[in-house]
Amino acid sequence: MTDKTTATLCAAFQDFVTTSPDAVVLRTPGDRDRITWRQWDQRVRALAAGLAALGVGRGDTVGLMLSNRPEFHLVDAAALHLGAAPFSIYNTSVPDQIAYLFGNAGNKVVFCDERFLSRIREAGGSVEHIVCVDGPAEGAMSLADLESRGDPDFDFDAAWRAVEPGDLATIIYTSGTTGPPKGVELTHANVIAEADAVRVLFDVEPGDRVVSYLPAAHIADRVTAQYFAILFGIQVTCVADLTTLAQALPDAKPHSFFAVPRVWQKFKAAIDTGLAAEKPVKRKIAEWAIETGIRAARHELAGRELPRALAAQHRLADKLVLAKLRTKLGMDVCRGPASGASAISPDILEFFWGLGIRIYEVWGMSETGGATTANAPGHTKLGSVGRPLLDMEVKLAEDGELLTRGPTIMRGYRNEPEKTAETIDADGWLRTGDIAEIDADGYVTIVDRKKELIINAAGKNMSPSNIENAIKAASSLVGQVVAIGDDRPYVAAIVVLDPDAAAGFAAAHNISSTSPGELAAHPEVRAAVLAGVKEGNTKLARVEQLKRIRIIPTTWDPGGDELTPTMKLRRKPIAEKYADEIDSLFAATPGDDVLEV
Numbered sequence: 001m002t003d004k005t006t007a008t009l010c011a012a013f014q015d016f017v018t019t020s021p022d023a024v025v026l027r028t029p030g031d032r033d034r035i036t037w038r039q040w041d042q043r044v045r046a047l048a049a050g051l052a053a054l055g056v057g058r059g060d061t062v063g064l065m066l067s068n069r070p071e072f073h074l075v076d077a078a079a080l081h082l083g084a085a086p087f088s089i090y091n092t093s094v095p096d097q098i099a100y101l102f103g104n105a106g107n108k109v110v111f112c113d114e115r116f117l118s119r120i121r122e123a124g125g126s127v128e129h130i131v132c133v134d135g136p137a138e139g140a141m142s143l144a145d146l147e148s149r150g151d152p153d154f155d156f157d158a159a160w161r162a163v164e165p166g167d168l169a170t171i172i173y174t175s176g177t178t179g180p181p182k183g184v185e186l187t188h189a190n191v192i193a194e195a196d197a198v199r200v201l202f203d204v205e206p207g208d209r210v211v212s213y214l215p216a217a218h219i220a221d222r223v224t225a226q227y228f229a230i231l232f233g234i235q236v237t238c239v240a241d242l243t244t245l246a247q248a249l250p251d252a253k254p255h256s257f258f259a260v261p262r263v264w265q266k267f268k269a270a271i272d273t274g275l276a277a278e279k280p281v282k283r284k285i286a287e288w289a290i291e292t293g294i295r296a297a298r299h300e301l302a303g304r305e306l307p308r309a310l311a312a313q314h315r316l317a318d319k320l321v322l323a324k325l326r327t328k329l330g331m332d333v334c335r336g337p338a339s340g341a342s343a344i345s346p347d348i349l350e351f352f353w354g355l356g357i358r359i360y361e362v363w364g365m366s367e368t369g370g371a372t373t374a375n376a377p378g379h380t381k382l383g384s385v386g387r388p389l390l391d392m393e394v395k396l397a398e399d400g401e402l403l404t405r406g407p408t409i410m411r412g413y414r415n416e417p418e419k420t421a422e423t424i425d426a427d428g429w430l431r432t433g434d435i436a437e438i439d440a441d442g443y444v445t446i447v448d449r450k451k452e453l454i455i456n457a458a459g460k461n462m463s464p465s466n467i468e469n470a471i472k473a474a475s476s477l478v479g480q481v482v483a484i485g486d487d488r489p490y491v492a493a494i495v496v497l498d499p500d501a502a503a504g505f506a507a508a509h510n511i512s513s514t515s516p517g518e519l520a521a522h523p524e525v526r527a528a529v530l531a532g533v534k535e536g537n538t539k540l541a542r543v544e545q546l547k548r549i550r551i552i553p554t555t556w557d558p559g560g561d562e563l564t565p566t567m568k569l570r571r572k573p574i575a576e577k578y579a580d581e582i583d584s585l586f587a588a589t590p591g592d593d594v595l596e597v
Contacts, residue, residue: 008188010081010160012231015039020206026070029251033070037233040074045194045370047078047143048159049150054109054129058162061171063102063110063127065089065120067240068212068221071133071143075111076216076226080169081160087171087183088217091116092559098123101173104183112140112390127458165189171414172219172366175564183414184219184366193407194223194369195231197389200384201360201376202336206233208255211248213239218566220341222256223370228256238401246270249330256336261344261469262567264359267329268351269476273504287322294354299381301353306434330435331357338362340371341566343446343465345473346382347539361385363446367423367430368392368410373444376444384443390412394436395429396446401450403429452571454485460543464571467491471546475532476501477525480556480563482574483546484582492548492585494578495529496556517553526551530595537597548585549595552578 016025021038035043048165056062062079064086066072072088079086087105089098091113102110110127112120114134120127121139132140169188173181198204212225237252239245246267249257275283282493294316299306306314326332339349340362352359362374363385373394375386388394392406405428412420424430435447447453448463455461464483471481471493479498485491502519505511509524518523529551537545556562562574575582584594 005593007165007192008160008163008186009077009191009227009230010163010165012192013041013044013077013081014160016206016230016233020233023207024235025233026236026238027074028070028240029244029248030218033238035070040077043074043147043416044078044081045156046150048081048156049152049154050146050148051082051084051109051160052079052154053149053553054146056082056084056109058159060084061105061107062086063097063105063107063555064216065090065091065093065110065112066133066216067091067113068214068216068238069113069133069240070238070387071111072238073130073226073229073236074143075133075229081156081163083159083167085164085168085170085185087173088215088222089173090175090215090217090559090565092557092565093119095119095122099125100180101183102126104173105171113130141192163188165192168411170221170222173217173369174366175566175568183421184417185411185414186369187411190369190408190410191223191227192231195227196369197392197408198223198371199232200347200375201374201389202234202256203411204228204234204256204336208232209237209252210234210236210256211237211239211245211252211254213245213248214258214260215565217343219364219366220260224256224258225572245327247345250328251330253330253333255333256338257331258338258340260341260567261339261348264339264344264348264352265472265476266498268348269498269501269504272476273501273508276508286321289317290308290351290354292317292354293322293356294350297300297350297353301350301380318356322354325355326357329357331355333379336360338374340364340385342568343448343469345469347470347473349382363434363444365432367410368404368406369410372404372406372408381439381441384439384445386444387442388444394438395440396436397431399450400435400437400447402432402434402444402446404432405429406511454483454491455487456485456491456543457489458543462491462544467540467544467546468493471533471536474536474539475529477505477529478532479567481568482551482571484575484585488586490547491544492544492550492582493533494574494581494585495533495549495551496554496562497525497529497551499555515554518552520553521572526595530597533597546597548590548597549582549583550593551595552581573596 016036022036024034025037026035062084076086108128111131114132132138136142165188169191172184214221227238228234239248292313337359339359349359360375362371364370364372373386373388394404433450435450437445448465454464467483468481472478480496481493483493558567559565
């Protein structure tokens with residue numbers, strides 16, 4: 001728990017500067033960059049003085065369009081020490097989107113990578129100063145330029161001591177699945193309450209390690225990387241290129257690691273692909289070990305002791321295979337791996353528990369400051385998102401919508417009082433938009449987004465994400481799947497291949513095709529996907545089972561037409577863009593592109 005001396009992020013930061021000046025707090029893989037608390041503080045002081053010279057002060061906002069790099073932490077903390085609110089922009093944002101955020105935030109200063117500079121310039125708006133962290137560029141100053149502008153007599157200590165718990169710490173912009181992004185205002189008190197709650201669950205300690213790889217505009221990265229570093233003294237490894245995450249994890253060896261479901265699915269797909277390429281004897285041993293681990297995990301999750309024979313088999317499986325897999329994944333010391341942001345299949349969780357990687361599913365929103373409910377060591381129920389965190393309350397509205405309140409709840413939506421009032425009632429209860437169930441032990445299960453439930457032609461309510469997760473868990477070839485069944489006689493789906501898994505499958509089956517279109521049309525790939533769909537269907541009620549699918553001959557990237565930057569489905573744009581493909585799934589006489597399940 002924090003105390004009165006660390007009632008703001010600034011105070012906590014300065015505590016670690018005093019107590020751990022030589023500890024490395026920011027780094028990049030391979031130690032190409034290493035920054036200690038003392039060095040971080042020195043840069044923050046210089047940058048804060050430079051920002052103050054530009055007129056930035058308490059109550060102002062500062063924009064950040066940066067990759068996961070140490071410079072993000074430098075400038076974010078500098079703004080915080082002035083009492084300003086830094087906010088991040090998704091790196092996939094186009095100029096019109098950036099301009100909208102600038103208009104809502106009202107920032108006069110923005111920091112960016114050089115590759116985003118042209119988009120920042122085109123966005124225009126109220127921005128008066130652009131700072132390019134890669135060095136001097138046309139129309140932008142460098143970090144060194146900014147630092148040189150600072151007044152040597154600037155009273156840095158007075159500035160950060162004036163910051164109060166109720167001051168704005170950041171604005172998190174929602175991913176905009178149903179309209180323009182809303183600016184979620186979170187105070188220092190909000191983010192400290194969130195960090196305290198998570199720390200109680202997972203025993204976060206100074207010197208622990210974490211990886212920053214999700215977009216900084218995502219609440220999860222803000223909390224687990226920047227705020228955990230400042231509040232708990234953990235070390236952050238910055239991974240600028242998501243495609244290198246698999247190599248960065250064994251280098252960083254994180255003690256805690258948060259990932260959205262798609263990342264966990266990708267890890268499982270990589271394991272499946274690797275096993276498929278092994279020689280038969282080695283593959284058979286690995287498959288036995290993994291199945292043994294899953295059997296042991298089921299006992300652990302049920303609170304039962306392992307039978308003596310299974311315990312002996314599990315020790316052997318761990319020695320031969322499981323421990324090596326954890327080390328290869330970089331998860332050998334991880335105490336608190338978590339999954340959140342969207343639903344994950346219990347089968348995926350069970351698989352990783354079998355490896356000895358105990359993933360705890362959490363639930364939360366930007367509006368709730370991050371995680372609000374969580375499974376935790378000794379308190380886990382697969383399929384649920386756990387129980388409320390410290391000082392948080394949950395209940396259900398009459399229609400089953402989950403309501404929550406507590407110290408992490410946002411101050412409101414920036415410049416949108418009407419939407420704030422629609423979301424938070426007079427008693428402080430926030431309407432989450434999720435339909436949920438709460439059992440007798442307080443475990444919360446999310447059914448689906450209230451606005452996304454499928455109601456078929458017979459009036460049956462179904463959760464599309466439940467259907468989609470069952471299919472993705474059954475086949476690593478399936479990267480994305482969109483269940484369609486609203487006002488329809490049955491449920492069908494469009495499917496997008498996972499490019500890495502598809503490439504691995506092609507190599508293992510001597511398929512020369514490499515393009516998404518060629519692979520989507522290949523008979524062996526189609527047969528394998530269909531087999532996975534049939535297996536996934538066995539986990540679903542009859543009315544939920546897919547009857548037809550169509551494989552889309554392309555890939556979907558985060559921030560594109562189909563996926564938000566946080567990899568959530570943009571269902572309405574998908575329905576519009578793929579209207580013909582969707583209609584073909586329900587045609588009386590479908591074409592060859594439609595596969596009958």
